[in-house]
Amino acid sequence: VYSMGPIIHNPRVVDDLMRKGLRILPEDDSSLRDFDLRGARVIVRSHGIPPARAELLEEKGAQLVDATCPTVKKAQRAAMRLVGEGYRLFIIGNADHPEVAAILGHVNNEAVVIKGSGELKEWWQGQKRAVRKVGLIAQTTVDLLTFRSLVDGLINEVPELIREVLELKIINTLCRNTLARQAEALQLALASDFVVVVGGRNSSNTEFLRKMCEATGRGTLKVESADDIDPRLLEGVERLAILGGTSTPRESLEEVQRKLTA
Known part of the structure; x- marks a missing residue:
């Protein structure tokens, strides 16, 4: 049995599971290609994985056990819906977090990851084409204060967004x-x-x-x-x-x- 990356962000739990036989797969596709996974079970952890990685694992003969958190799946579906409807998607979160990487994979990386309104303003000022529809979601573990302050910052610190955008859709994807x-x-x-x-x-x-x-x-x-x-x-x-x-x-x-x- 394998897990796609550490199954949980707690070394004690991971070490205990490894002593019981769990093996940890690397999180980059190039390294994954070196593994023979025919007949192996691979646990997809709560953060989820990009669809392309799931396809690679199945091509190598792995049987996927999907343990993606339902709230994370909700965020993935929200991202796909917004991009599919033509919104320029922004994700509040950490670009290096596996959950965010999985969400990006579900929208072919057609999203911008931001930690604050300053990053959004910088991106906005660098655009040469008008953006008329903006969608906003968050990494599920972002705290409420960060989420609210960034939403407030959209209005107070990026006034050009409010002037130019015709539609602004914010979906609350935070974990209750x-x-x-x-x-x-x-x-x-x-x-x-x-x-x-x-x-x-x-x-x-x-x-x-x-x-x-x-x-x-x-x-x-x-x-x-x-x-x-x-x-x-x-x-x-x-x-x-x-x-x-x-x-x-x-x-x-x-x-x-x-x-x-x-």
Whole structure:
């Protein structure tokens, strides 16, 4: 059994699965061509994959097990619909994230990935042809504040877009579970003196939890496991919050709790 890239952004979980026999495939098509996948099962992780990569895997004889998140599939369908209807598509997110790469693959890379309204303004000013229809979606794990501030920025910072565009369609593709987790994390941070965020270093949603907690002014520490914690950092802390990202196993949270309450 293979997975297309790390099945989850948590090294502990991935290492455990690899000990049980899971093999990780590289995420570039040129390297994939070197693998003999006849009869093998390949798990498509929650981020999804570009259609061209799925075709390559099937051509090599792999049986695909599609574990793409339903919310991610919704974002893929929204992107395809907008591009199909003639909208110039913008995706709020990280161009290097596998979810965004998969969405781009579903629209033949006919989209622009942006992190802020400044990037949109720069792109817009470089255009030589008029753009009359603009569509906007987001990577599903983008936080609500970023999404809202960019939408506001379209009006306040890119007025030429509002003057020139005849149709602006914004589709909310944010993950509701992620938004609920962020809201709960904010409440816990505000009720605490110090926050420990537990999760993989490459996890986008875990990194956002860290930034959000730091923004409250509370002391914040992000760790992958209990081994990363020096208890002396928490001397004098009376109220401690321990948070985990979506890909953080319960065992990791419990280990951190035991170490800090021993």
